Amino acid sequence: MTDLYARHRRVLPDWLALYYDDPIEISHGEGRYVWDSAGRRYLDFFGGILTTLTAHALPEVTKAVSEQAARIIHSSTLYLNRPMVELAERVAQVSGIPDARVFFTTSGTEANDTALLLATTYRRSNTLLAMRNSYHGRSFSAIGITGNRAWSPTSLSPLQTLYVHGGVRTRGPFAHLDDRAFIDACVADLKDLLGHTRPPAALIAEPVQGVGGFTSPPDGLYAAFRQVLRDHGILWIADEVQTGWGRTGDHFWGWQAHARSGPPDIVTFAKGIGNGMSVGGVIARAEIMNCLDAQSISTFGGTQVTMAAALANLAYLLEHDLQGNARRVGGLLIERLRAVGAQLPGVREVRGRGLMIGVELVRPGTDEADPQALAAVLEAAREGGLLIGKGGGHDTSALRITPPLSLTVAEAEEGAALLEHALRSTY
Structure with a gap:
Protein backbone atom coordinates (compact mmCIF):
# COMPACT_ATOMS: atom_id res chain seq x y z
CA MET A 1 0.00 0.00 0.00
CA THR A 2 2.84 2.38 0.89
CA ASP A 3 4.41 1.73 -2.51
CA LEU A 4 1.15 2.42 -4.34
CA TYR A 5 0.66 5.63 -2.35
CA ALA A 6 4.16 6.79 -3.26
CA ARG A 7 3.53 6.03 -6.92
CA HIS A 8 0.21 7.89 -6.70
CA ARG A 9 1.93 10.99 -5.32
CA ARG A 10 4.63 10.92 -8.01
CA VAL A 11 2.27 10.97 -11.00
CA LEU A 12 -1.08 12.42 -9.85
CA PRO A 13 -1.96 16.01 -8.81
CA ASP A 14 -1.38 17.17 -5.24
CA TRP A 15 -4.97 18.47 -5.14
CA LEU A 16 -6.46 15.05 -5.88
CA ALA A 17 -7.99 14.30 -2.48
CA LEU A 18 -7.48 10.98 -0.70
CA TYR A 19 -9.21 9.79 2.46
CA TYR A 20 -7.27 8.61 5.52
CA ASP A 21 -3.76 9.11 6.83
CA ASP A 22 -2.92 5.70 5.39
CA PRO A 23 -5.03 5.58 2.18
CA ILE A 24 -6.64 2.27 1.28
CA GLU A 25 -7.01 0.52 -2.07
CA ILE A 26 -10.45 -1.06 -2.49
CA SER A 27 -9.97 -4.31 -4.39
CA HIS A 28 -13.50 -5.71 -4.62
CA GLY A 29 -17.00 -5.52 -3.20
CA GLU A 30 -20.21 -7.48 -2.76
CA GLY A 31 -23.57 -6.25 -1.57
CA ARG A 32 -22.96 -3.52 0.99
CA TYR A 33 -19.37 -4.55 1.78
CA VAL A 34 -15.98 -3.87 0.20
CA TRP A 35 -12.50 -5.30 0.81
CA ASP A 36 -9.15 -3.56 0.64
CA SER A 37 -6.04 -5.02 -0.97
CA ALA A 38 -4.87 -6.28 2.43
CA GLY A 39 -8.03 -8.38 2.76
CA ARG A 40 -9.76 -6.16 5.35
CA ARG A 41 -13.56 -6.01 5.03
CA TYR A 42 -15.55 -2.77 5.46
CA LEU A 43 -19.24 -1.96 5.60
CA ASP A 44 -19.61 0.66 2.88
CA PHE A 45 -21.67 3.62 4.08
CA PHE A 46 -20.50 5.98 1.33
CA GLY A 47 -20.91 3.91 -1.84
CA GLY A 48 -18.14 5.49 -3.90
CA ILE A 49 -19.58 8.99 -3.28
CA LEU A 50 -23.18 7.82 -3.80
CA THR A 51 -22.40 5.96 -7.03
CA THR A 52 -23.11 2.42 -5.81
CA LEU A 53 -26.85 2.91 -5.65
CA THR A 54 -28.13 -0.66 -5.41
CA ALA A 55 -25.25 -2.97 -4.37
CA HIS A 56 -21.65 -3.80 -5.13
CA ALA A 57 -21.26 -6.48 -7.81
CA LEU A 58 -25.03 -6.61 -8.37
CA PRO A 59 -25.41 -9.74 -10.55
CA GLU A 60 -28.03 -8.16 -12.80
CA VAL A 61 -25.72 -5.24 -13.61
CA HIS A 320 -37.31 -4.33 -5.68
CA ASP A 321 -38.74 -1.03 -4.38
CA LEU A 322 -35.39 0.21 -3.14
CA GLN A 323 -36.91 3.65 -2.66
CA GLY A 324 -39.25 2.11 -0.09
CA ASN A 325 -36.33 0.31 1.51
CA ALA A 326 -34.42 3.59 1.73
CA ARG A 327 -37.40 5.14 3.49
CA ARG A 328 -37.86 2.30 5.97
CA VAL A 329 -34.24 1.38 6.76
CA GLY A 330 -33.07 4.97 6.45
CA GLY A 331 -35.70 6.10 8.92
CA LEU A 332 -34.50 3.53 11.45
CA LEU A 333 -30.88 4.52 10.91
CA ILE A 334 -31.56 8.24 11.33
CA GLU A 335 -33.44 7.67 14.59
CA ARG A 336 -30.67 5.41 15.88
CA LEU A 337 -28.03 8.04 15.08
CA ARG A 338 -30.12 10.82 16.61
CA ALA A 339 -30.32 8.85 19.84
CA VAL A 340 -26.53 8.52 19.83
CA GLY A 341 -26.00 12.17 18.92
CA ALA A 342 -28.22 13.38 21.74
CA GLN A 343 -25.70 11.94 24.19
CA LEU A 344 -22.60 13.53 22.66
CA PRO A 345 -21.76 17.25 23.06
CA GLY A 346 -19.93 17.37 19.73
CA VAL A 347 -22.91 16.31 17.61
CA ARG A 348 -24.86 19.41 16.66
CA GLU A 349 -27.40 17.80 14.34
CA VAL A 350 -28.32 14.52 12.65
CA ARG A 351 -30.26 15.36 9.50
CA GLY A 352 -31.34 13.89 6.21
CA ARG A 353 -33.97 11.66 4.71
CA GLY A 354 -33.90 8.11 3.45
CA LEU A 355 -30.35 6.85 3.05
CA MET A 356 -28.86 10.33 2.70
CA ILE A 357 -27.82 11.26 6.24
CA GLY A 358 -25.57 14.00 7.61
CA VAL A 359 -24.08 14.18 11.09
CA GLU A 360 -22.81 17.70 11.83
CA LEU A 361 -19.94 17.96 14.30
CA VAL A 362 -18.95 21.01 16.36
CA ARG A 363 -16.53 21.90 19.13
CA PRO A 364 -18.39 20.95 22.32
CA GLY A 365 -20.16 23.88 23.93
CA THR A 366 -20.01 25.96 20.73
CA ASP A 367 -21.60 26.21 17.31
CA GLU A 368 -18.20 26.15 15.61
CA ALA A 369 -17.22 23.56 13.01
CA ASP A 370 -14.75 20.92 14.16
CA PRO A 371 -12.77 19.64 11.16
CA GLN A 372 -10.21 17.92 13.42
CA ALA A 373 -12.93 15.85 15.07
CA LEU A 374 -14.40 15.10 11.66
CA ALA A 375 -11.08 13.69 10.48
CA ALA A 376 -10.70 11.71 13.72
CA VAL A 377 -14.16 10.14 13.42
CA LEU A 378 -13.49 9.24 9.77
CA GLU A 379 -10.26 7.49 10.78
CA ALA A 380 -11.83 5.73 13.77
CA ALA A 381 -14.74 4.50 11.67
CA ARG A 382 -12.36 3.07 9.06
CA GLU A 383 -10.34 1.39 11.78
CA GLY A 384 -13.56 -0.18 13.05
CA GLY A 385 -14.53 -1.42 9.59
CA LEU A 386 -16.89 1.33 8.39
CA LEU A 387 -16.42 3.66 5.40
CA ILE A 388 -18.22 7.02 5.57
CA GLY A 389 -17.82 10.36 3.80
CA LYS A 390 -17.43 13.96 4.85
CA GLY A 391 -18.58 17.38 3.69
CA GLY A 392 -19.66 20.82 4.79
CA GLY A 393 -19.40 24.51 4.02
CA HIS A 394 -17.16 27.26 5.34
CA ASP A 395 -18.60 26.97 8.86
CA THR A 396 -19.69 23.32 9.03
CA SER A 397 -18.16 19.86 9.39
CA ALA A 398 -20.43 16.94 8.55
CA LEU A 399 -20.17 13.20 8.18
CA ARG A 400 -21.96 11.93 5.06
CA ILE A 401 -23.71 8.56 5.21
CA THR A 402 -25.06 7.06 1.98
CA PRO A 403 -25.13 3.24 1.90
CA PRO A 404 -26.45 1.33 -1.11
CA LEU A 405 -30.25 1.39 -1.11
CA SER A 406 -30.45 -2.39 -0.56
CA LEU A 407 -29.08 -1.93 2.99
CA THR A 408 -30.66 -4.34 5.47
CA VAL A 409 -31.85 -3.53 8.98
CA ALA A 410 -29.07 -5.69 10.43
CA GLU A 411 -26.44 -3.83 8.39
CA ALA A 412 -27.92 -0.48 9.44
CA GLU A 413 -27.60 -1.54 13.09
CA GLU A 414 -24.04 -2.73 12.49
CA GLY A 415 -23.08 0.56 10.86
CA ALA A 416 -24.75 2.62 13.56
CA ALA A 417 -22.86 0.72 16.26
CA LEU A 418 -19.55 1.21 14.46
CA LEU A 419 -20.21 4.91 13.99
CA GLU A 420 -21.27 5.29 17.63
CA HIS A 421 -17.98 3.75 18.72
CA ALA A 422 -16.03 6.10 16.42
CA LEU A 423 -17.90 9.14 17.77
CA ARG A 424 -17.46 8.13 21.42
CA SER A 425 -13.76 7.50 20.87
CA THR A 426 -13.44 11.08 19.58
CA TYR A 427 -15.65 12.99 22.07
Missing part, protein backbone atom coordinates in the same frame (compact mmCIF):
# COMPACT_ATOMS: atom_id res chain seq x y z
CA THR A 62 -22.51 -7.24 -14.02
CA LYS A 63 -24.35 -9.68 -16.32
CA ALA A 64 -25.72 -6.81 -18.45
CA VAL A 65 -22.25 -5.23 -18.71
CA SER A 66 -20.59 -8.52 -19.61
CA GLU A 67 -23.14 -9.44 -22.26
CA GLN A 68 -23.09 -5.99 -23.83
CA ALA A 69 -19.29 -5.81 -23.78
CA ALA A 70 -19.15 -9.11 -25.65
CA ARG A 71 -21.21 -7.50 -28.45
CA ILE A 72 -20.00 -3.89 -28.67
CA ILE A 73 -18.83 -1.45 -26.02
CA HIS A 74 -18.99 1.86 -27.83
CA SER A 75 -19.86 3.48 -31.14
CA SER A 76 -20.58 7.18 -30.20
CA THR A 77 -23.82 9.10 -30.70
CA LEU A 78 -23.22 9.31 -34.48
CA TYR A 79 -24.96 5.95 -34.80
CA LEU A 80 -28.27 4.63 -33.57
CA ASN A 81 -27.87 3.06 -30.14
CA ARG A 82 -30.62 0.75 -28.90
CA PRO A 83 -29.63 0.68 -25.18
CA MET A 84 -29.41 4.48 -25.17
CA VAL A 85 -32.88 4.87 -26.70
CA GLU A 86 -34.32 2.32 -24.29
CA LEU A 87 -32.82 4.03 -21.25
CA ALA A 88 -33.89 7.48 -22.48
CA GLU A 89 -37.45 6.16 -22.77
CA ARG A 90 -37.36 4.86 -19.19
CA VAL A 91 -35.79 8.04 -17.81
CA ALA A 92 -38.25 10.29 -19.65
CA GLN A 93 -41.12 8.20 -18.30
CA VAL A 94 -40.05 8.50 -14.66
CA SER A 95 -38.88 12.12 -14.92
CA GLY A 96 -42.25 13.81 -14.48
CA ILE A 97 -41.31 16.31 -17.20
CA PRO A 98 -43.82 16.56 -20.07
CA ASP A 99 -42.50 15.96 -23.61
CA ALA A 100 -39.12 15.14 -22.08
CA ARG A 101 -35.90 14.78 -24.02
CA VAL A 102 -32.82 13.11 -22.50
CA PHE A 103 -29.14 13.71 -23.25
CA PHE A 104 -26.54 11.39 -21.73
CA THR A 105 -23.13 12.47 -20.45
CA THR A 106 -20.31 10.79 -18.58
CA SER A 107 -20.63 12.64 -15.26
CA GLY A 108 -22.68 14.99 -13.12
CA THR A 109 -20.26 17.81 -13.86
CA GLU A 110 -20.82 17.39 -17.59
CA ALA A 111 -24.57 17.11 -17.05
CA ASN A 112 -24.63 20.42 -15.18
CA ASP A 113 -22.45 22.01 -17.88
CA THR A 114 -25.01 20.94 -20.46
CA ALA A 115 -27.88 22.28 -18.38
CA LEU A 116 -26.12 25.64 -18.11
CA LEU A 117 -25.58 25.70 -21.87
CA LEU A 118 -29.27 24.97 -22.48
CA ALA A 119 -30.55 27.51 -19.96
CA THR A 120 -28.29 30.37 -21.03
CA THR A 121 -28.98 29.74 -24.71
CA TYR A 122 -32.73 29.39 -24.24
CA ARG A 123 -32.96 32.53 -22.08
CA ARG A 124 -30.15 34.50 -23.83
CA SER A 125 -28.63 35.41 -20.47
CA ASN A 126 -25.37 34.45 -18.77
CA THR A 127 -26.63 35.31 -15.27
CA LEU A 128 -27.39 32.37 -12.98
CA LEU A 129 -28.97 32.02 -9.57
CA ALA A 130 -27.41 29.41 -7.30
CA MET A 131 -27.70 28.47 -3.64
CA ARG A 132 -25.15 29.31 -0.98
CA ASN A 133 -23.24 26.22 0.20
CA SER A 134 -23.92 24.49 -3.14
CA TYR A 135 -21.72 22.24 -5.28
CA HIS A 136 -22.28 21.40 -8.95
CA GLY A 137 -19.04 19.90 -10.27
CA ARG A 138 -15.38 20.49 -11.03
CA SER A 139 -15.45 22.01 -14.55
CA PHE A 140 -14.81 25.70 -15.19
CA SER A 141 -18.47 26.63 -15.59
CA ALA A 142 -19.67 24.35 -12.75
CA ILE A 143 -17.12 25.88 -10.38
CA GLY A 144 -18.47 29.29 -11.41
CA ILE A 145 -21.87 28.47 -9.86
CA THR A 146 -20.59 26.53 -6.84
CA GLY A 147 -21.33 28.30 -3.56
CA ASN A 148 -18.86 26.33 -1.45
CA ARG A 149 -15.45 27.94 -0.99
CA ALA A 150 -13.67 24.66 -0.24
CA TRP A 151 -14.51 23.36 -3.75
CA SER A 152 -14.04 26.62 -5.66
CA PRO A 153 -10.38 27.01 -6.76
CA THR A 154 -11.01 30.06 -8.97
CA SER A 155 -13.31 33.08 -9.05
CA LEU A 156 -13.02 33.35 -12.83
CA SER A 157 -16.18 32.30 -14.66
CA PRO A 158 -18.04 32.78 -17.95
CA LEU A 159 -21.18 33.30 -15.86
CA GLN A 160 -22.45 35.98 -13.50
CA THR A 161 -23.64 34.08 -10.47
CA LEU A 162 -25.91 35.46 -7.75
CA TYR A 163 -26.29 33.40 -4.57
CA VAL A 164 -29.62 32.94 -2.82
CA HIS A 165 -30.47 32.07 0.79
CA GLY A 166 -32.27 28.87 1.70
CA GLY A 167 -30.11 25.79 1.14
CA VAL A 168 -29.08 25.54 4.81
CA ARG A 169 -31.95 25.38 7.29
CA THR A 170 -30.18 25.56 10.64
CA ARG A 171 -27.50 28.19 10.00
CA GLY A 172 -27.46 31.70 8.58
CA PRO A 173 -29.61 34.80 9.13
CA PHE A 174 -32.97 32.98 8.94
CA ALA A 175 -32.11 29.92 11.05
CA HIS A 176 -34.11 31.15 14.07
CA LEU A 177 -37.38 31.33 12.10
CA ASP A 178 -39.99 28.57 11.88
CA ASP A 179 -40.32 26.78 8.54
CA ARG A 180 -43.06 29.01 7.15
CA ALA A 181 -41.30 32.21 8.15
CA PHE A 182 -37.99 30.80 6.85
CA ILE A 183 -39.53 30.21 3.40
CA ASP A 184 -41.15 33.65 3.41
CA ALA A 185 -37.82 35.30 4.29
CA CYS A 186 -35.96 33.42 1.55
CA VAL A 187 -38.62 34.33 -1.02
CA ALA A 188 -38.43 37.99 0.03
CA ASP A 189 -34.65 37.83 -0.36
CA LEU A 190 -35.03 36.32 -3.85
CA LYS A 191 -37.50 39.00 -4.90
CA ASP A 192 -35.19 41.73 -3.62
CA LEU A 193 -32.21 40.22 -5.45
CA LEU A 194 -34.13 40.07 -8.74
CA GLY A 195 -34.98 43.72 -8.37
CA HIS A 196 -31.29 44.59 -8.62
CA THR A 197 -30.26 42.65 -11.71
CA ARG A 198 -31.25 41.78 -15.23
CA PRO A 199 -33.38 38.61 -15.37
CA PRO A 200 -31.18 35.53 -14.88
CA ALA A 201 -31.38 32.47 -17.09
CA ALA A 202 -32.10 29.95 -14.34
CA LEU A 203 -31.89 28.93 -10.73
CA ILE A 204 -29.85 25.76 -10.21
CA ALA A 205 -30.32 24.00 -6.89
CA GLU A 206 -29.67 20.65 -5.23
CA PRO A 207 -32.83 19.55 -3.37
CA VAL A 208 -30.44 18.26 -0.69
CA GLN A 209 -26.98 19.79 -0.81
CA GLY A 210 -24.49 16.96 -1.15
CA VAL A 211 -20.92 18.20 -0.71
CA GLY A 212 -22.34 20.92 1.54
CA GLY A 213 -23.09 18.32 4.22
CA PHE A 214 -26.60 17.05 3.32
CA THR A 215 -28.33 20.27 4.25
CA SER A 216 -31.75 21.13 2.84
CA PRO A 217 -34.49 23.74 3.11
CA PRO A 218 -37.97 23.09 4.45
CA ASP A 219 -40.18 21.21 2.00
CA GLY A 220 -41.88 23.68 -0.30
CA LEU A 221 -39.10 26.28 -0.56
CA TYR A 222 -38.39 25.63 -4.23
CA ALA A 223 -42.10 25.56 -4.99
CA ALA A 224 -42.32 29.04 -3.48
CA PHE A 225 -39.23 30.11 -5.44
CA ARG A 226 -40.80 28.70 -8.60
CA GLN A 227 -43.73 31.08 -8.42
CA VAL A 228 -41.31 34.03 -8.36
CA LEU A 229 -39.14 32.55 -11.10
CA ARG A 230 -42.11 32.04 -13.41
CA ASP A 231 -43.09 35.68 -13.06
CA HIS A 232 -39.67 36.57 -14.50
CA GLY A 233 -39.45 33.75 -17.07
CA ILE A 234 -36.53 32.19 -15.17
CA LEU A 235 -35.93 28.43 -15.51
CA TRP A 236 -35.52 26.00 -12.61
CA ILE A 237 -32.72 23.42 -12.84
CA ALA A 238 -32.84 20.63 -10.25
CA ASP A 239 -29.41 19.10 -9.69
CA GLU A 240 -30.36 15.51 -8.82
CA VAL A 241 -26.86 14.08 -9.17
CA GLN A 242 -26.89 12.94 -5.53
CA THR A 243 -30.60 12.98 -4.62
CA GLY A 244 -32.17 11.14 -7.55
CA TRP A 245 -33.42 7.57 -8.04
CA GLY A 246 -35.14 7.16 -4.67
CA ARG A 247 -32.22 7.83 -2.33
CA THR A 248 -34.24 10.22 -0.16
CA GLY A 249 -36.86 7.51 0.45
CA ASP A 250 -39.91 9.76 0.52
CA HIS A 251 -39.56 10.62 -3.16
CA PHE A 252 -38.02 9.27 -6.34
CA TRP A 253 -36.61 12.73 -7.11
CA GLY A 254 -35.54 15.27 -4.54
CA TRP A 255 -37.54 18.01 -6.28
CA GLN A 256 -40.76 16.14 -5.46
CA ALA A 257 -40.56 17.48 -1.90
CA HIS A 258 -41.45 20.80 -3.57
CA ALA A 259 -43.86 19.32 -6.09
CA ARG A 260 -46.86 21.60 -5.84
CA SER A 261 -45.14 23.83 -8.38
CA GLY A 262 -44.78 20.96 -10.85
CA PRO A 263 -41.54 19.48 -12.21
CA PRO A 264 -38.42 21.54 -12.90
CA ASP A 265 -37.69 22.78 -16.40
CA ILE A 266 -34.40 20.85 -16.40
CA VAL A 267 -33.17 17.93 -14.27
CA THR A 268 -29.57 16.75 -14.15
CA PHE A 269 -28.56 13.31 -12.92
CA ALA A 270 -25.52 11.01 -12.60
CA LYS A 271 -23.77 8.89 -9.97
CA GLY A 272 -26.17 6.19 -8.76
CA ILE A 273 -27.99 5.41 -12.00
CA GLY A 274 -24.88 3.65 -13.38
CA ASN A 275 -24.12 1.82 -10.11
CA GLY A 276 -20.45 2.65 -10.62
CA MET A 277 -20.47 2.97 -14.40
CA SER A 278 -19.87 6.47 -15.76
CA VAL A 279 -23.37 7.73 -16.56
CA GLY A 280 -24.82 11.24 -16.29
CA GLY A 281 -27.48 13.13 -18.14
CA VAL A 282 -29.93 15.96 -18.59
CA ILE A 283 -33.72 15.85 -18.89
CA ALA A 284 -35.58 18.86 -20.26
CA ARG A 285 -38.73 19.82 -22.09
CA ALA A 286 -38.28 19.44 -25.85
CA GLU A 287 -38.43 23.18 -26.53
CA ILE A 288 -35.53 23.75 -24.12
CA MET A 289 -33.45 20.73 -25.11
CA ASN A 290 -33.84 21.55 -28.81
CA CYS A 291 -32.92 25.25 -28.50
CA LEU A 292 -29.31 24.76 -29.62
CA ASP A 293 -28.76 25.80 -33.24
CA ALA A 294 -25.44 24.02 -33.79
CA GLN A 295 -24.58 20.35 -34.15
CA SER A 296 -23.25 18.38 -31.22
CA ILE A 297 -22.36 14.82 -30.28
CA SER A 298 -21.12 12.99 -27.20
CA THR A 299 -18.22 10.65 -27.82
CA PHE A 300 -18.58 8.72 -24.58
CA GLY A 301 -21.99 9.82 -23.28
CA GLY A 302 -24.48 7.00 -23.75
CA THR A 303 -22.07 4.20 -24.66
CA GLN A 304 -23.77 0.85 -25.12
CA VAL A 305 -22.08 -0.76 -22.13
CA THR A 306 -22.89 2.06 -19.67
CA MET A 307 -26.47 2.23 -20.93
CA ALA A 308 -26.86 -1.53 -20.47
CA ALA A 309 -25.61 -1.19 -16.89
CA ALA A 310 -27.97 1.70 -16.13
CA LEU A 311 -30.95 -0.10 -17.66
CA ALA A 312 -30.32 -3.18 -15.51
CA ASN A 313 -29.71 -1.05 -12.42
CA LEU A 314 -32.87 1.03 -12.87
CA ALA A 315 -34.95 -2.08 -13.48
CA TYR A 316 -33.62 -3.70 -10.29
CA LEU A 317 -34.19 -0.50 -8.31
CA LEU A 318 -37.82 -0.26 -9.39
CA GLU A 319 -38.67 -3.97 -9.23
